[in-house]
Amino acid sequence: MSRFCTEIVESILPYVPGEQPQDKAYIKLNTNENPYFVSKMAVEAVSGTTLEKLKLYNDPEATKVTNAVANYYGVESENVLLTNGSDEALAFAFMAFCKAGKTAFADVTYGFYKVYSKIFDIDTTIIPLQDNFALNVDAFEKFVGNVVIANPNAQTGLFESQESIIKLLKSHPNNIVIIDEAYADFAYYSAVELTKQFDNLLVISTFSKSRSLAGARLGFAIASKQIISDLKKVKYSFNPYNVNTLTQILGEKAVTDVEYFSLCRDKIVATRESLKAQLKSMGFEVLDSKANFILAKHSAISGETLYKKLKDNGILVRHFADERICNFVRITIGTDEQTNVLVDKIKGILKGEL
Numbered sequence: 417m418s419r420f421c422t423e424i425v426e427s428i429l430p431y432v433p434g435e436q437p438q439d440k441a442y443i444k445l446n447t448n449e450n451p452y453f454v455s456k457m458a459v460e461a462v463s464g465t466t467l468e469k470l471k472l473y474n475d476p477e478a479t480k481v482t483n484a485v486a487n488y489y490g491v492e493s494e495n496v497l498l499t500n501g502s503d504e505a506l507a508f509a510f511m512a513f514c515k516a517g518k519t520a521f522a523d524v525t526y527g528f529y530k531v532y533s534k535i536f537d538i539d540t541t542i543i544p545l546q547d548n549f550a551l552n553v554d555a556f557e558k559f560v561g562n563v564v565i566a567n568p569n570a571q572t573g574l575f576e577s578q579e580s581i582i583k584l585l586k587s588h589p590n591n592i593v594i595i596d597e598a599y600a601d602f603a604y605y606s607a608v609e610l611t612k613q614f615d616n617l618l619v620i621s622t623f624s625k626s627r628s629l630a631g632a633r634l635g636f637a638i639a640s641k642q643i644i645s646d647l648k649k650v651k652y653s654f655n656p657y658n659v660n661t662l663t664q665i666l667g668e669k670a671v672t673d674v675e676y677f678s679l680c681r682d683k684i685v686a687t688r689e690s691l692k693a694q695l696k697s698m699g700f701e702v703l704d705s706k707a708n709f710i711l712a713k714h715s716a717i718s719g720e721t722l723y724k725k726l727k728d729n730g731i732l733v734r735h736f737a738d739e740r741i742c743n744f745v746r747i748t749i750g751t752d753e754q755t756n757v758l759v760d761k762i763k764g765i766l767k768g769e770l
């Protein structure tokens with residue numbers, strides 16, 4: 417640390433991204449990326465784009481991709497803001513709305529909520545998940561302040577019904593309710609429709625998981641025109657050109673190619689269900705994830721050991737040190753081929769052969 421560092425930055429525990437090894441080719445099932453290539457329509461559109469365009473600034477309003485997202489969700493363009501990954505949308509939202517009063521989120525959830533709260537000096541309340549890892553909806557209902565929820569939840573993959581979301585919206589009429597839908601496509605769900613009825617709802621989502629564009633960095637926020645206009649104020653005070661030219665083109669095509677999107681999503685969901693069944697038959701406890709990953713544990717091997725042994729055998733999964741989930745590993749759903757290799761390796765490890 418330099419002698420110039422502020423107290424907040426000095427004390428912060430930054431978000432730790434999953435490993436992104438650049439040296440060796442692993443079967444990479446650790447950061448919930450999509451195993452399938454982005455839509456061909458997107459690839460063709462960028463390869464036809466002259467790089468000459470990059471000498472000019474990109475469209476700060478990201479007009480075409482904004483319109484395409486609005487069209488996909490059946491809202492107006494003024495209800496949508498595109499961002500540099502959904503992490504940026506979350507950061508803008510925490511900056512714009514969470515300073516007022518307290519802000520609550522679960523103990524086991526996306527790690528960035530805690531990090532943003534710290535860096536923006538936000539007063540937080542942690543509401544632990546129930547013993548079965550379900551969201552404690554009653555406790556959230558009673559809590560007075562802003563609410564941040566990932567649905568399906570990060571790390572557990574568990575899904576909360578629309579009924580619960582409506583309860584939270586109704587019990588917090590004077591606070592923002594942020595629903596992070598990074599994995600919602602894999603649950604065949606979105607709360608976006610509710611933004612027409614509830615002016616306190618902010619839905620945030622991403623192209624990183626269900627649309628195969630993690631490295632292009634594209635996310636979005638959907639809410640009332642007033643909320644989006646507040647978020648835009650933050651964006652134009654921070655990073656006006658937040659979505660680069662190539663990403664705008666890729667995103668527009670990726671969201672327009674509905675057929676290819678549905679095909680990939682359905683394949684991932686089918687693989688997820690088959691992996692759940694296979695792991696259960698091997699004696700694993702598997703949470704009923706509706707996301708593109710599953711959290712699983714086995715009484716014969718610790719989460720950390722399984723993670724390490726899989727890594728030695730060329731497969732990367734994610735292990736978290738948090739006390740409540742340290743016995744589990746989180747496995748991203750890959751292709752069927754990757755999943756077959758994974759299952760074979762796990763069998764070998766459990767038999768003590770690997």
Ligand SMILES: *Cc1c(COP(=O)(O)O)cnc(C)c1O
Binds near residue numbers: 501569621622635
């Ligand atoms: C992956 C993820 C994000 C961030 O995605 P970006 O790549 O920044 O768009 C946000 N929330 C949750 C719950 C995630 O798992």
